[in-house]
Amino acid sequence: MEIQRDENMVSVSDECNNHLPKADALLPPESGGNEGRAGRGKMITTYSLWNLFRNCRRACALRYLQGLVPVEPDNNLSFGSLIHECLALWHGERNLEKVLEHINRAYPNAAQDEEQKKSWHLATAMMKGYVARYPQEDFQVVALNKLFGGKIINPATGYSSHSFVLAGKVNGIVQIGNEYFLLEHKTTSQLDSAYTEKLWTDFQVILYAWYVREVLGIPVAGIIYNILAKARLQQGKGETEAEFEARRAELLAKSKTGKTTAQRKLPESDEDFQQRLCTKYTEPEMFHREKFYIPKSRYDVLKSELWELTQNFLIARRRGYLYQNTAFCFHFQSPCAYYPVCSADNAAAVIENNYRTVDPHEELKTAQDMDSAFLEKLGIFSGQLKKAA
Numbered sequence: 001m002e003i004q005r006d007e008n009m010v011s012v013s014d015e016c017n018n019h020l021p022k023a024d025a026l027l028p029p030e031s032g033g034n035e036g037r038a039g040r041g042k043m044i045t046t047y048s049l050w051n052l053f054r055n056c057r058r059a060c061a062l063r064y065l066q067g068l069v070p071v072e073p074d075n076n077l078s079f080g081s082l083i084h085e086c087l088a089l090w091h092g093e094r095n096l097e098k099v100l101e102h103i104n105r106a107y108p109n110a111a112q113d114e115e116q117k118k119s120w121h122l123a124t125a126m127m128k129g130y131v132a133r134y135p136q137e138d139f140q141v142v143a144l145n146k147l148f149g150g151k152i153i154n155p156a157t158g159y160s161s162h163s164f165v166l167a168g169k170v171n172g173i174v175q176i177g178n179e180y181f182l183l184e185h186k187t188t189s190q191l192d193s194a195y196t197e198k199l200w201t202d203f204q205v206i207l208y209a210w211y212v213r214e215v216l217g218i219p220v221a222g223i224i225y226n227i228l229a230k231a232r233l234q235q236g237k238g239e240t241e242a243e244f245e246a247r248r249a250e251l252l253a254k255s256k257t258g259k260t261t262a263q264r265k266l267p268e269s270d271e272d273f274q275q276r277l278c279t280k281y282t283e284p285e286m287f288h289r290e291k292f293y294i295p296k297s298r299y300d301v302l303k304s305e306l307w308e309l310t311q312n313f314l315i316a317r318r319r320g321y322l323y324q325n326t327a328f329c330f331h332f333q334s335p336c337a338y339y340p341v342c343s344a345d346n347a348a349a350v351i352e353n354n355y356r357t358v359d360p361h362e363e364l365k366t367a368q369d370m371d372s373a374f375l376e377k378l379g380i381f382s383g384q385l386k387k388a389a
């Protein structure tokens with residue numbers, strides 16, 4: 001009960017601490033600034049929000065309170081999202097032609113744009129390879145891209161949060177015999193034992209499994225990770241005339257006969273490169289499935305951790321400060337998406353030039369079968385989600 005009283009206090013007013021100007025800039029005005037806050041005082045949160053809050057509070061504030069995303073899209077994220085869409089299409093209709101058309105539509109400038117062409121080749125070969133690898137499945141699809149929304153419960157008291165609800169979308173729910181599993185798609189550049197060993201740490205999918213059990217009433221026993229490796233092959237660029245002449249001169253200098261049969265390397269055609277990629281995707285290690293059963297103890301840990309995160313968020317919001325975690329700035333071997341704004345101390349010009357403003361939870365927008373009635377029942381204002389649908 002004590003914790004609930006604390007939440008009510010916090011939700012009355014977050015606009016405090018005027019002595020912390022930087023923090024004020026990170027907190028949205030009560031009206032309109034935070035679309036993730038639901039009309040009746042509950043804020044719709046997602047796993048992505050909590051994960052970012054855990055990793056770097058400042059990044060969480062910039063993304064989910066200010067709604068900033070980089071103007072330049074992250075190619076890796078966009079590619080992963082496209083493959084998720086393709087897999088949903090395939091598992092829903094099992095029509096490869098439609099999947100390939102979807103890829104074509106995603107890269108309308110593949111003929112001229114090098115980045116688009118690269119992604120088009122990879123996505124096309126990956127999906128053709130996937131379909132050939134799994135012509136039949138040992139599971140039945142129960143739901144795809146299923147949206148859920150649920151209360152966040154204090155495990156110590158059984159009361160639900162007055163401030164937050166959790167929403168999310170599972171890639172798939174499948175059935176094998178009498179058991180149900182979440183089908184979770186992953187794309188990775190490095191599919192090896194180190195990658196699969198880390199899967200048990202996947203906070204998101206276990207959390208989602210719990211919500212699917214509790215909210216949708218489907219007794220999920222575990223998870224099937226459906227992992228697709230990204231081939232690292234590059235399309236041969238060929239040599240310029242000058243490069244060829246330089247190589248030829250080098251070979252001639254080494255040749256005892258003063259002759260060479262070297263010929264200029266021509267660029268690899270799209271057809272040849274696609275064929276080479278498709279051959280790569282016949283290799284067994286390009287696809288992998290891993291099945292886990294979830295022990296009850298994992299659910300207990302994650303529910304407690306989620307509750308702790310909510311309490312820390314409320315404290316941070318009340319104090320008006322979401323601090324930086326500079327140990328996370330280069331966590332993925334490249335600068336964090338908010339490095340420009342963060343290192344410039346939130347300079348308005350940097351924000352204007354590098355970021356655009358979006359809805360807080362874009363990942364929920366593509367849900368196929370959103371249960372808005374259910375969200376209404378929870379007391380969640382689902383206007384934002386309806387708009388997205």
Ligand code: SF4
Nearest residue numbers: 056059324329336342
């Ligand atoms: S640049 Fe570093 S401190 Fe700033 S938001 Fe990103 S991870 Fe956090």
